[in-house]
Amino acid sequence: MISLANPTRFLELVKAVVPWLAALVVILLGTGLYLSFFVAPPDYQQGETVRIMFIHVPAAWLAMFGYTVIALAALGTLIWRHPLADVAAKTAAPIGATFTFIALVTGSLWGKPMWGTYWVWDARLTSMLVLFLLYLGLIALWQAIEESGRAGRAAAILALVGAVNIPIIKFSVDWWNTLHQPASVFRAGGPTIDPALLTPLFVMAAGFTALFVLLHLIAMRAEILRRRVRALQQTQVARAALAEA
Amino acid sequence: MNAALALLVRDVKLAWREGGAIGVALGFYLVVVAITPFGLGPDLNLLARVAPGMLWVALLLAALLSADRIFHNDYEDGTLDVLTTGPLPLPVLAAIKSLAHWVTTGVPLALLAPVLGLLLNLPLDAMPLLVLSMLAGTPAVSFIAAIGASLTLGLRRSGLLLALLVLPLYVPVLIFGVSTVSAAMVGPGSPWPPFLMLCALSLASIVLAPLAAAAALRTALR
Numbered sequence: 054m055i056s057l058a059n060p061t062r063f064l065e066l067v068k069a070v071v072p073w074l075a076a077l078v079v080i081l082l083g084t085g086l087y088l089s090f091f092v093a094p095p096d097y098q099q100g101e102t103v104r105i106m107f108i109h110v111p112a113a114w115l116a117m118f119g120y121t122v123i124a125l126a127a128l129g130t131l132i133w134r135h136p137l138a139d140v141a142a143k144t145a146a147p148i149g150a151t152f153t154f155i156a157l158v159t160g161s162l163w164g165k166p167m168w169g170t171y172w173v174w175d176a177r178l179t180s181m182l183v184l185f186l187l188y189l190g191l192i193a194l195w196q197a198i199e200e201s202g203r204a205g206r207a208a209a210i211l212a213l214v215g216a217v218n219i220p221i222i223k224f225s226v227d228w229w230n231t232l233h234q235p236a237s238v239f240r241a242g243g244p245t246i247d248p249a250l251l252t253p254l255f256v257m258a259a260g261f262t263a264l265f266v267l268l269h270l271i272a273m274r275a276e277i278l279r280r281r282v283r284a285l286q287q288t289q290v291a292r293a294a295l296a297e298a
Numbered sequence: 299m300n301a302a303l304a305l306l307v308r309d310v311k312l313a314w315r316e317g318g319a320i321g322v323a324l325g326f327y328l329v330v331v332a333i334t335p336f337g338l339g340p341d342l343n344l345l346a347r348v349a350p351g352m353l354w355v356a357l358l359l360a361a362l363l364s365a366d367r368i369f370h371n372d373y374e375d376g377t378l379d380v381l382t383t384g385p386l387p388l389p390v391l392a393a394i395k396s397l398a399h400w401v402t403t404g405v406p407l408a409l410l411a412p413v414l415g416l417l418l419n420l421p422l423d424a425m426p427l428l429v430l431s432m433l434a435g436t437p438a439v440s441f442i443a444a445i446g447a448s449l450t451l452g453l454r455r456s457g458l459l460l461a462l463l464v465l466p467l468y469v470p471v472l473i474f475g476v477s478t479v480s481a482a483m484v485g486p487g488s489p490w491p492p493f494l495m496l497c498a499l500s501l502a503s504i505v506l507a508p509l510a511a512a513a514a515l516r517t518a519l520r
Contacts, residue, residue, distance in 0.1 A: 131513070179469070186466040193462055197453050206517035207449045211463060214445060214510050 054129075058136050060277050067274045074267045081260030088253035096250070105163040107253055110238075111261040113156035116184060117219055119149025119265065123191065124216040127209035137273070139205025140280075142212060143195050144272035148265060150188035157181060168232060176225035177233035180218060187215040201280065301385045302394050309398035312371070323364045323403050324410055330356040331414040342419040349418035350428065350479035356414075357407050357432060358439060358468055361399075362461045365443035366450065368399050369515070373451055382519060388512035396444040396508065404436030424483045431478040431493060437500040438471045441507035448514035471499055 057063045089107035096103035122145045129138030160178070161171045172178065191208050198204035226235045238244045244251055313319050334352050335345060372378040381391055411432055412425040420428065446464035450456035477492035 183466045183469055186462075190463040190466065193459055194449065197450070197455075197459050203517050203520065207514055210445075210510055210514050210517070211449055214467065 054135065060137065063137060064274055064277060067270045071267065071270060074263060074270070078260060078263045078267050081256060081263055085253060085257035085260045088256055093250055093253045099167060102163065102166050103250065105159055106250070107257045109156055109159040109163060110254060111258040112152050112159060113181065114258055115261045115265050116149060116153035116156050116181070117222060118262070119145050119152055120184060120188070120212075120216070120219055122269075123149065123212045124219070127212040127216075130205050130209040131213075137277075139201070139209065140273050140276045141269070142191075142205065142208060144276050145269055146188055146191045146195065146208075148268050148272065150185060150192065152261075152265070153181065153185045153188060157185060173232050175231040175233055176229035177222065177231050180222040180225050184218055184222060187218060190215075302390060305381070305386065305391070305394045306398055306401075309395060310401055313367070313398065313402035316367075316371075319364065319367060320402050320406055323360045324406055326363060327356055327360040327407055327410060328414060330359060331417055334418070346419040346421065346483075349415055349420040350424070350476045350483065352418060353411050353415060353420070353428065354432075354435075354472055354475050354479075357411065357436070358465070358472065359461075360407055361403055361436070361439045362443060362446075362464060363457060364403050365399065365440075365447050365464070366456050366460055368395050368444050368447040369451055370447070370456075373518075378515075379519060382515070388515055389508040392444055392448065392511035392515060393441075393504070393508035396441040396504075396511070399443065400437050400440035404440045405433065408432035408436050421483060424479055427482040427489055427493075428479050431475050431489075431496060434493065434496045434500055435471050435475045438496075438503040439468065441500075441503040441511075442467050442471075444511045445507050445514065448511040448518060451515070451518040471496065474499065 057066065085107070089104055093104070093107070095101050123142045126138045126142035126145065129135040130142065157178075160181075164173070165171050191211060194208050194211055195204050198207055223236075223239075225231060226233055237246050238251070238254070246254070331352065334348075334356075338344060338348065369378060372381065382388060386394070408429055411428055412420070415425055415428060443460070443464055445467075446460040449463060450460045453459065474492040474496040478489045478496060481487055481489035481492060
């Protein structure tokens with residue numbers, strides 16, 4: 054982490070890693086989608102609709118993963134003052150928000166045939182919606198504060214305040230009576246899903262994670278370059294002002 | 299201790315003299331509750347059922363719209379910089395200002411609520427529990443609002459941004475506040491478990507929120 058604090062070294066690392074990571078994403082998502090739609094059997098109760106699970110569940114996992122990344126980056130900003138921590142937090146927010154949105158929409162589309170409704174205000178759905186709102190709040194705060202140092206620290210504080218939502222989402226189906234089904238993969242006693250459906254799920258989850266990391270690295274590179282351009286512009290303006298004076 | 303008390307008294311006096319800051323919040327509360335029947339229709343049974351929720355939501359909005367007052371006036375004229383160099387630690391400063399907001403906004407709104415409940419046909423025997431739930435929940439509202447106020451200190455259009463940041467954090471307070479009153483009105487079950495959760499949320503915010511608000515103040519004032 055410390056060796057990566059130098060933005061130039063980080064950019065070199067990104068340049069080296071991105072092509073391989075992109076290839077990995079294509080392989081994992083390609084295999085995952087093939088397994089999900091052609092190999093996995095239909096569910097005994099839900100029939101073919103179970104295939105939405107292979108998009109919905111990994112998207113939901115990545116939504117929570119994204120916020121965890123932001124919370125850890127927030128600690129990096131506030132405690133260790135890592136130079137790239139606020140870049141990591143700023144760029145992860147839109148990606149995490151998109152995954153949350155995908156999870157909410159695919160879940161809603163799955164809910165209509167399965168539960169008879171597009172939405173219900175149970176604990177799991179409500180806490181995922183709150184997660185989406187927290188992401189939007191973070192993005193709004195980043196955009197509202199112009200000075201990027203202050204923006205990074207303020208967003209870090211907000212991210213840590215909202216981090217309490219992540220365990221609430223995870224345990225919401227245990228703590229409350231919810232329409233959303235209880236934990237079936239990450240639970241004491243092991244998964245309750247049949248391996249024929251579990252394998253495509255894990256492949257898709259790996260593919261989504263690799264996609265998150267790929268998008269995140271590319272976005273971080275873009276943000277670092279954006280800041281450099283801004284610094285150059287400011288130097289130019291300062292020089293012009295000095296020359297005039 | 300003296301410094302903290304002096305600051306509290308000063309803030310309450312300033313809010314009182316600010317020419318209607320308290321009054322505007324109360325007026326806003328009245329107006330929002332008054333227009334809901336125009337949106338929902340005058341059916342008294344429906345209004346009675348939504349009354350706890352509407353009264354709580356309108357209270358949250360009224361408290362939020364006056365939340366940027368918590369630090370803004372002192373930030374504008376430089377008093378906040380002086381206060382940060384004073385004897386009070388920053389979290390205590392944030393806590394006193396949140397407490398002042400509660401005393402001058404939260405409590406009056408909570409006391410006005412039963413009167414507005416009459417507009418929404420809230421049953422009379424639910425009113426004591428309504429006021430109690432609001433008095434127990436508004437400390438959380440004020441203290442969490444201070445986090446938002448300190449994060450958005452000095453920004454343009456901070457009112458809306460503050461609401462966007464803070465409303466998701468109010469969801470538990472709202473859920474338990476409304477459950478307390480609904481349980482008293484309709485049942486099933488006793489209103490005291492959600493009421494105790496509400497008290498727990500308030501106590502937790504009183505302790506933890508000033509720490510976050512102080513950290514945000516430090517970043518804003520740097």
